[in-house]
Amino acid sequence: MELEKNNYINSLFEFYEPLLTKKQANYIELYYADDYSLGEIAEEYNVSRQAVYDNIRRSEKILQAYEDKLNLYHSFVDRNDKLDQIQSYVEQNYSKDEKLNSMISNLETTEEQ
Known part of the structure; x- marks a missing residue:
């Protein structure tokens, strides 16, 4: 705790x-x-x-x-959870789609800033 x-x-x-x-x-x-x-x-x-x-x-x-x-912190956590779900789905179903993977990587970089 x-x-x-x-x-x-x-x-x-x-x-x-x-x-x-x-x-x-x-x-x-x-x-x-x-x-x-x-x-x-x-x-x-x-x-x-x-x-x-x-x-x-x-x-x-x-x-x-x-x-x-x-509500900045909770919104940030929620967005990151959703981004993780999208990333996992893309890795499982579209792993060879370089453009889509690049776009998700760009989203991750934007979130961290």
Whole structure:
């Protein structure tokens, strides 16, 4: 469960980082991406562990609120799932169609950017 939450918050962070304040972004990145403890972040910013904890929890709620309104992450996941299904179908049924395979490769490249 904890690993799933970490992955989810990291994913939301990738989409919505520019909408966070610099401090919120720094705390989230250190805690979730760089695996810093609350104490390590508190020491680095010369604040209490409770202040770091409160900021991280508030930032998580903000990220979730952005996702609830904009739905960018879930749309991205849904598009990638559909693209995987199309790719699998093409590989099974049209593996020799170079143009079709090229078009799907271009879609994958576009999605990653």
